[in-house]
Amino acid sequence: MTSVEGDQDGWAARVLGLAHLESPEGRQVRLERRAAVMLAYLGLEGPSSKLVVASLLWPDSPPTTIRANMRQLLRRLRLLCDGVELVEATSERLALVPGLRLDVAQLKAAAGAHAHAQVLEIARSAGSGSLLSGLELEDCDELSRWLDGARTAVEGWVRAARQQGVTQAMARGDWNTASALVHAWLQQEPESEQAGRHLIQLHYLQGDRDAALAAFERLRATLSRELDVDPMPETLALVRQIEKGTGVRTPPPAAPGAPLPLSVRRPPVLAGREAAWRELEEGFAASQLVFINGEPGVGKSRLVEEFAASKGRWVKLEGRFGDQAIPFASQARAFRLHMAHRPEVILPDWVRTELSRILPELGGERPPPMASEADELRFYDANVEAMRLLMTGYRVVVTDDVQYWDSASSKVFTYAFERLLDSSMDAAHAPRFIDCYRRGELPPYSENSVRQLVDTGRARLIELGPLSEEQVRQLLTGLELPGAEAHADALARYTGGNPLYILETLKHLIETEGLHKDWPHRLPPPGRVGPLLQRRLERLSPRALQCAQLAALAGPFFRTSLVSEVLELSATERLAALAELEAAQVLVGERFSHDLVEEAIRASVSPIAARELHARLAAVLERSQAPAQILSHHWREAGELERARSIQPRPL
Numbered sequence: 001m002t003s004v005e006g007d008q009d010g011w012a013a014r015v016l017g018l019a020h021l022e023s024p025e026g027r028q029v030r031l032e033r034r035a036a037v038m039l040a041y042l043g044l045e046g047p048s049s050k051l052v053v054a055s056l057l058w059p060d061s062p063p064t065t066i067r068a069n070m071r072q073l074l075r076r077l078r079l080l081c082d083g084v085e086l087v088e089a090t091s092e093r094l095a096l097v098p099g100l101r102l103d104v105a106q107l108k109a110a111a112g113a114h115a116h117a118q119v120l121e122i123a124r125s126a127g128s129g130s131l132l133s134g135l136e137l138e139d140c141d142e143l144s145r146w147l148d149g150a151r152t153a154v155e156g157w158v159r160a161a162r163q164q165g166v167t168q169a170m171a172r173g174d175w176n177t178a179s180a181l182v183h184a185w186l187q188q189e190p191e192s193e194q195a196g197r198h199l200i201q202l203h204y205l206q207g208d209r210d211a212a213l214a215a216f217e218r219l220r221a222t223l224s225r226e227l228d229v230d231p232m233p234e235t236l237a238l239v240r241q242i243e244k245g246t247g248v249r250t251p252p253p254a255a256p257g258a259p260l261p262l263s264v265r266r267p268p269v270l271a272g273r274e275a276a277w278r279e280l281e282e283g284f285a286a287s288q289l290v291f292i293n294g295e296p297g298v299g300k301s302r303l304v305e306e307f308a309a310s311k312g313r314w315v316k317l318e319g320r321f322g323d324q325a326i327p328f329a330s331q332a333r334a335f336r337l338h339m340a341h342r343p344e345v346i347l348p349d350w351v352r353t354e355l356s357r358i359l360p361e362l363g364g365e366r367p368p369p370m371a372s373e374a375d376e377l378r379f380y381d382a383n384v385e386a387m388r389l390l391m392t393g394y395r396v397v398v399t400d401d402v403q404y405w406d407s408a409s410s411k412v413f414t415y416a417f418e419r420l421l422d423s424s425m426d427a428a429h430a431p432r433f434i435d436c437y438r439r440g441e442l443p444p445y446s447e448n449s450v451r452q453l454v455d456t457g458r459a460r461l462i463e464l465g466p467l468s469e470e471q472v473r474q475l476l477t478g479l480e481l482p483g484a485e486a487h488a489d490a491l492a493r494y495t496g497g498n499p500l501y502i503l504e505t506l507k508h509l510i511e512t513e514g515l516h517k518d519w520p521h522r523l524p525p526p527g528r529v530g531p532l533l534q535r536r537l538e539r540l541s542p543r544a545l546q547c548a549q550l551a552a553l554a555g556p557f558f559r560t561s562l563v564s565e566v567l568e569l570s571a572t573e574r575l576a577a578l579a580e581l582e583a584a585q586v587l588v589g590e591r592f593s594h595d596l597v598e599e600a601i602r603a604s605v606s607p608i609a610a611r612e613l614h615a616r617l618a619a620v621l622e623r624s625q626a627p628a629q630i631l632s633h634h635w636r637e638a639g640e641l642e643r644a645r646s647i648q649p650r651p652l
Helices: 033-045 050-057 063-080 103-112 116-125 141-171 175-188 193-205 209-227 233-244 274-285 300-310 329-341 349-355 373-391 407-422 444-455 469-479 485-495 499-511 530-537 542-557 561-567 571-583 595-603 607-623 628-637 641-645
Strands: 012-014 020-022 028-030 087-089 093-096 289-294 314-318 396-400 432-438 459-464
Touching: 012 103, 033 050, 033 063, 033 087, 033 093, 033 103, 033 141, 050 063, 050 093, 050 141, 063 087, 103 116, 103 141, 116 141, 141 175, 141 193, 141 595, 141 607, 175 193, 193 209, 193 233, 209 233, 274 289, 274 300, 274 432, 274 459, 289 300, 289 444, 300 314, 300 396, 300 432, 314 329, 329 373, 329 407, 349 373, 373 407, 407 444, 444 459, 469 485, 469 499, 485 499, 499 530, 530 595, 542 561, 542 571, 542 595, 542 607, 561 571, 561 607, 607 628, 628 641
Parallel strands: 289 432, 289 459, 314 396, 396 432
Antiparallel strands: 012 020, 020 028, 087 093
């Protein structure tokens, strides 16, 4: 078979805009729907399970039909390219052929490298088209949700590149470049208040006060017509300065609005989860490990927290974004939490010695690196004994965001769970385990563990879906929020029954005083909470936003103490910023209120700010002797490649 590896003049695939292939001679070949989606999926997700991709493309077909369909799809794609392979396919795995020029993969790589000029060039080449423009996947619900998220990610990369380009051009006084970028931005997102503010500033800085005020009036009309909202305080402050003829300065932080009702922060009624609760009860009675999966925002965490609390003493562990790059990061965090909650538990010396491989703070003489299976078995058995001692007395142990767990932690937990199940622990009082993860996002090593445990009957899987229209109405009734029930049908349609989307939309209506009005004429596309979250984040003060960005970049190693050290804030300033983030439901303690909030914060960091924050983080974490992988990651993201390469991880 012919390969395109290393052939820069070979075939190219375009999925930004209308999907098509381009031959080496420049001939365009139209891509059929499923072939285009498969290429886009592999370009964004990387090498993937063949079964997972095929099941997404043909969700209602039996396995034999799915396999036959995938063979035919790959064959048709090969014939379109005159026999050239664009996708490497084995019995288990699909991957793009190295060297294939796929625009969305190039865009993702450029965004990851903070090459904003390259991101904008790729976006310009796609014209006004979004990812897979015009493509609808109404017959593939899960794939449709993935496409919504992928389009949001692509839009976020382009938006961040535009922001960076505008900022740099304005800083050097290059008004023509800045103006071109802003106008392109507004052409794609006419309702973007951030882009509108840039345009107002540009006109004023070039001495055209009337044009600046006219731009504001156009922006105000667009926001009213498209989103049914008024301009933000930052925009109004900017315009007041211009009206007075003063120099444009950074506007003061927005005054905090009225606090959101407690019922909207955490609904008192757990609506529509009766069936899932029954399955949790059955799993608890059978001493099974229960896995719960579902889309982001569907309410997995809330369900298991309520259930665990009903059983007595319980504890919640979490995976964090970034864990997968650090062996035993998730397991080490779990042990630190357990030991903080159970200081009275004394671990045997041999257990402490073995765990010091991943918990250096346990002290003592560090054991030599593991060199045999016997060494590894002793380390694994130490994990089992530590879990047995530290978890005694708990009725339920909840682990959230299992999709982020690193491979080493996943492996040792599975080993420990099976040993604890087979041990002589009193079954009636042994803790029960509940693990939650995002549907379709488990890495292969975790997916295999889940499948094996379910197949052997040691675990059960509960798939949590969205709320029905009647269940949405039950949720709104429980909120006791005047005016909310009038929007029940519209909210159900708009959000697809996703509880997080429902609550974020309600918060938006409350903050824009739209709860007692008719349903807004325009909101972001249904099922897309991102723009509403982004608008909420834009209301944060600059200091609070920077604290949140620091938390996102620090990932698993974020501590509130880092805020003072990294951002050089006084204790009073730090506490004020953290209180603002808590009030806005961005942070809860030292973690984000939801994965989607964390993703929105991470997307808001400009490349220059990210490099600066990573450098500061690396310097602070270096003094606290953080793991080598973490230090190397932050120095690399800061652009200090030599310094990153000089850091050598210690063997376990």
